[in-house]
Amino acid sequence: MARFLFTTHPAPGHLNPLLSIADGLRARGHEVLFATYAAGRVEASVRAAGFELSPLRMEPGSALLLTLPALRGALELGVAAAGMFSGLVGYARQCARLIEARGVDVVVSDMGFHGSMLAAELAQIPFALVWTAGLSLPGPGIPPFGSGLPIGTPPAEWPSWLRWLERRGQGRVEAALARARRRLGLPPGPGGALREVPTRWCNLTLTAEAIEAERTAPPPSTFFVGPCLPSPEPELPAALSRALGEPAREVLYVSMGTVFNRHPAVFRRILGALAGPERTLLVSAGASYRALRRAAPGPGVHLFRSVPQRALLPRVDLVISHGGNNTVNESLAAGKPLLILPVGGEQGDNAARVVHLGVGLRADRLAAGPAEIAAKARRLLEEPSFGERARALGARLGRTDGVGSSSRLLERLAVAREPLRRPPGYPLTIERGMPMPWEFAGGLSPRE
Numbered sequence: 001m002a003r004f005l006f007t008t009h010p011a012p013g014h015l016n017p018l019l020s021i022a023d024g025l026r027a028r029g030h031e032v033l034f035a036t037y038a039a040g041r042v043e044a045s046v047r048a049a050g051f052e053l054s055p056l057r058m059e060p061g062s063a064l065l066l067t068l069p070a071l072r073g074a075l076e077l078g079v080a081a082a083g084m085f086s087g088l089v090g091y092a093r094q095c096a097r098l099i100e101a102r103g104v105d106v107v108v109s110d111m112g113f114h115g116s117m118l119a120a121e122l123a124q125i126p127f128a129l130v131w132t133a134g135l136s137l138p139g140p141g142i143p144p145f146g147s148g149l150p151i152g153t154p155p156a157e158w159p160s161w162l163r164w165l166e167r168r169g170q171g172r173v174e175a176a177l178a179r180a181r182r183r184l185g186l187p188p189g190p191g192g193a194l195r196e197v198p199t200r201w202c203n204l205t206l207t208a209e210a211i212e213a214e215r216t217a218p219p220p221s222t223f224f225v226g227p228c229l230p231s232p233e234p235e236l237p238a239a240l241s242r243a244l245g246e247p248a249r250e251v252l253y254v255s256m257g258t259v260f261n262r263h264p265a266v267f268r269r270i271l272g273a274l275a276g277p278e279r280t281l282l283v284s285a286g287a288s289y290r291a292l293r294r295a296a297p298g299p300g301v302h303l304f305r306s307v308p309q310r311a312l313l314p315r316v317d318l319v320i321s322h323g324g325n326n327t328v329n330e331s332l333a334a335g336k337p338l339l340i341l342p343v344g345g346e347q348g349d350n351a352a353r354v355v356h357l358g359v360g361l362r363a364d365r366l367a368a369g370p371a372e373i374a375a376k377a378r379r380l381l382e383e384p385s386f387g388e389r390a391r392a393l394g395a396r397l398g399r400t401d402g403v404g405s406s407s408r409l410l411e412r413l414a415v416a417r418e419p420l421r422r423p424p425g426y427p428l429t430i431e432r433g434m435p436m437p438w439e440f441a442g443g444l445s446p447r448e
Contacts, residue, residue, distance in 0.1 A: 001029050001030055001031060002030050002031070002105040002106060002411065002414035002415070003030070003031045003032075003033070003102065003103055003104050003105050003106075004022070004025055004030060004031065004032045004033070004104070004105065004106050004107075004108055004410065004414070005032075005033050005034075005035060005095070005098065005099060005102070005104040005106070005107045005108070005116070006018050006021075006022055006032055006033070006034045006035070006051075006108045006109070007034075007035050007036065007095060007107065007108070007109045007110065007113045007115075007116035008034070008036050008042075008109065008110035008113055009036065009062075009084065009110060009112055009113055010036045010037060010038045010039060010041040010042045011041075011042070011258075012042065012045065012258040013132070013257065013258060013324050013325065013326050014110040014111075014112070014132075015036075015042050015045060015046070015110075016045075016230065016326060017130065017132055017206055017227075017228040017326065017402075018034075018108070018110060018130060019045065019046070019049045019051070019230070020228040020229060020230050020231065020402070020403050021108070021130070021204075021228050021402075021403055021406045021407065021410070022034070022049070022051060023049065023230075023231070023403070024403040024404060024406060024407035025407050025410060025411070026050075026051075027407070028407055028411060030411065030414075032051055033051070033052050033053075033054060033098075033102060033104070034046050034051050034052065034053045034054065035053070035054040035055075035056055035094075035095065035098060035116075036053070036055070036056060036113075037055070037056040037057065037058035037059070037062055037091075038058055038062070039053055039055040039056070054098055056091065056094050056095070057090070057094060058087075059086065059087025059090035059091055059115075060086065060087060061086025061087050062086060062087050084112035084113070084114070085114065085172075085173050085176040085177070086176070087115065088114060088115045088118060088176060088177065088180035089115075089118075089180050089183050089184060090115070091113070091115025091116065091118075091119070092115045092116070092118035092119045092122065092180065092184055093119070093184075094115075094119075095107070095115060095116045095119035095120075096119040096122045096123055098119075099119060099120070099123045099125065100123065104123070104125065105125060105126075105414045106120075106125060106126045106127070106128065106410060106413055106414045107119065107120040107125065107126070107127045107128070108127075108128045108130060108410060109127070109128070109129055109130065110130055111129060111130060111131045111132070111136075114177065115180075117129070117199060118180060118181065118184055118186065121186055122184060122186070125417075126201050126202070126413045126414065126417055126418075126419075127199055127201045127202075128199070128201055128202040128203070128204060128409075128410055128413060129199045129201075129202070129203050129204070130204045130206065130406075131203065131204070131205045131206065131207075132206050132207075132325035132326060132329070133205070133206065133207050133212075133325045133328070133329070133346065133350070134205050134207045134212045134215055134218075134224065135325075135346050135349045135350070135353070137205075137215040137216065137218055138215065138216050139213060139214050139215035139216045140214055140216070141153070141213070141214070142213060142215070143158060143162075143352075144158065144162055144163070144165075144166040145166075145346075145349065146344075146345060146346065146348070146349065147162055147348065147349070148342060148347075148348020148349055148351060148352060149162075149348075149352065150352050150355065150356070151213045151352050151353065151355075151356040152356070177189060199221065200219075200221055200419050201221060201413065201419045201420065202221055202223070202409060202410070202413050202419065202420045203218070203219070203221050203222040203223065204223060204225055204406050204409065204410075205218075205222060205223065205224050205225070206225060206226065206227050206228050206325075206329065206402055206406075207224055207226070207227070207329070208224050208226050208396060208397055208400055208429045209224060209428055209429045210393055210396040210397065210429070211329075211332050211353075211357065211393055211396075211397065212224075212353070213353060213356050213357075217428075218428065220421045220422045221419055221420060221421060221422075222422075222428070223405070223409060223420070223422065223428070223430055223437075224428050224429040224430065225400060225401075225402045225405040225406050225409070225429075225430050226397055226399075226400025226401065226402040226405070226429070226430075226431075227329040227330065227332075227333050227397060227400070227402050228402035228403050228406060229310055229329075229330060229333065229402065229403070230310060231403065234308040234310075234311055235308070235311065236308060236311055236312065237304075237307075237308075239302070239304070240282065240302070240304065240307060240308075240312065243280060243282060243302040244280070244282075244315055246280055246300070248278060248279055248280040248300065249278040249279060250278070250279045250280070250317050250318070250381060251279075251280045251282065251315060251316045251317050252274060252279060252280070252281050252282070252316060252317065252318045252319075252320060252377070253281075253282050253283075253284075253307075253312060253313070253316040253318070253319050253320070254267065254270055254271070254274075254281060254282070254283045254284070254320045254321075255283075255284040255286075255307075255309065255319070255320075255321050255322070255327060256284075256286065256288075256321070256322045256341075256343070257286075257321070257322045257324045257326075257327060258286065258306075258324075261284075261285065261286030261287050261288055261322075262286070262287040262288060263288060263343075263365075264285075264288040264291035264292055266341065266365055266366075267283065267285060267288050267292055268292070268295075269368075269369070269370060269373065270320055270341075270373060271283070271292075271297065271298055271301055272298070272370050273369075273370035273371070273373035273374040273377070274320070274373065274374060274377055275297075275298035275299055275300060275301050276299065276300065277299050277300060278300075279300050280300050280302070281298075281300055281301045281302065282302050282304070282307065282312065282316065283297075283301065283302065283303050283304065284304055284305075284306055284307045284309070285303050285304065285305060286305065286306065289303060289304075289305045309327070309330060310330050310334075313330055313331060313333075313334035313336055314334050316336060317336070317381060317387075318336065318337055318338075318339065318377060318380055318381055319331045319336050319337070319338045319339070320338075320339045320341070320373075320377070321338055321339070321340055321341075322340070322341060322342060322343050322347050322365075323338075323340035323341070323342045323343075323346075323347035323348070323350040323351050323354075323362075324346075324347060324350070325346060325350065328340075328350045328353070328354065331390075332354075332359065332390065332393050332394060332397060333394055333397045333398070334394055335387075335390045335391035335392075335393070335394025335395070336390055336394075337359050337360050337380045337386040337387055337389075337390045338354050338359065338360035338361075338380075338390075339360060339361055339362070339363065339373070339376055339377055339380055340354060340360060340361075340362045340363075341362070341363050341364070341365040341368065342362065342365060343365060357389065357393065358385060358386065358389045359386060359389050359390040359393060360380065360386065360390075361376045361379065361380060363376055399431045399432055400429065400430065400431055400432065401430075401431075401432050404432075405430045405436075408436055409436070412436070412438060416438075420437060420438075421437065422437055423437055423440050423442075424442075425440075425442050426440050
């Protein structure tokens with residue numbers, strides 16, 4: 001048995017895939033401890049999953065991340081980067097004390113919690129980084145991360161301010177990491193924290209090549225394992241089952257995620273565009289629930305504070321979303337087309353990705369009127385190529401086992417205590433039935 005410390009920023013979108021991986025490790029006989037700051041925001045989820053949560057003291061600068069729901073675009077991305085790379089020394093020391101006190105063998109971190117990466121280095125134990133998508137990896141025709149520009153936009157057409165912002169952001173992140181390493185007495189580390197994967201041990205990317213634009217070959221410590229979805233799927237609440245039982249030609253699901261849902265005006269615009277007597281709209285309204293309930297929601301509209309999304313997705317025809325990593329991954333795994341109205345951060349990049357893949361369309365969250373939203377939804381529902389392509393990608397994702405592959409890779413990291421590498425000829429995406437990297441003797445059959 002090995003003991004794993006999972007660290008993350010206190011956001012459900014960052015936490016949920018980690019809980020699934022942790023559950024896979026627990027099923028293999030290992031012990032998992034979670035740690036985060038502002039722990040009250042995610043404590044119920046961690047404890048409901050049966051894991052221990054160790055609260056960390058919130059370091060100055062991390063409070064910036066709590067303002068993200070009110071921001072959008074480049075400002076949201078800049079604040080997110082500043083918040084994620086602040087307090088590195090404090091978090092490293094707190095996590096290092098926890099590692100020593102609890103006898104931790106391996107640290108596993110969400111992509112943005114770099115203080116625990118430094119703590120693992122101080123403790124001289126393995127470290128794994130979890131990315132919920134491959135969006136930050138560069139590639140031919142890939143615009144700067146967070147820009148939301150269409151994939152394939154030539155660099156000459158990138159706005160000059162965007163190129164400046166990427167260089168400045170990269171420089172500031174690398175400087176913050178370098179300062180932290182000096183203060184902690186660690187040797188200089190690799191650069192590229194924004195556009196390259198920064199750990200040599202193991203990088204778990206919860207995607208597959210089939211649902212990504214072409215990326216430059218990632219480092220050999222990177223493995224695409226597919227989405228890490230919760231298991232077992234929760235049952236649908238009775239009210240949701242009743243709504244699905246209503247006669248309807250089409251069932252649409254509307255969600256702005258767990259963080260960026262404080263925008264009732266956006267929900268109203270979507271509902272005004274799409275509600276109709278022959279259509280069922282299921283709305284996960286989050287913080288906008290009360291405001292939407294005060295007005296008549298319209299025919300066929302059913303409002304919920306939250307829904308068991310993964311269990312619901314197979315029952316719908318179209319997903320209207322902000323474009324968060326988890327919602328996009330889960331929708332594609334269910335084979336559903338998407339209409340994305342991004343708020344900020346990675347969501348614009350996800351919108352560009354679904355358009356590039358031919359499984360969705362995008363609309364401007366603030367500028368798109370009801371007529372545009374209705375027209376794009378109609379295209380996605382009536383043009384067969386969107387649904388056909390989404391189902392084909394869902395079938396490809398069904399060949400992956402994100403939780404199982406991640407658990408086996410992390411277990412190997414704990415046992416071998418050396419960086420994991422893809423051997424020559426080993427695929428980037430791990431699928432079911434495929435030998436693990438240390439079992440690979442060269443050559444795979446077409447089905448593998």
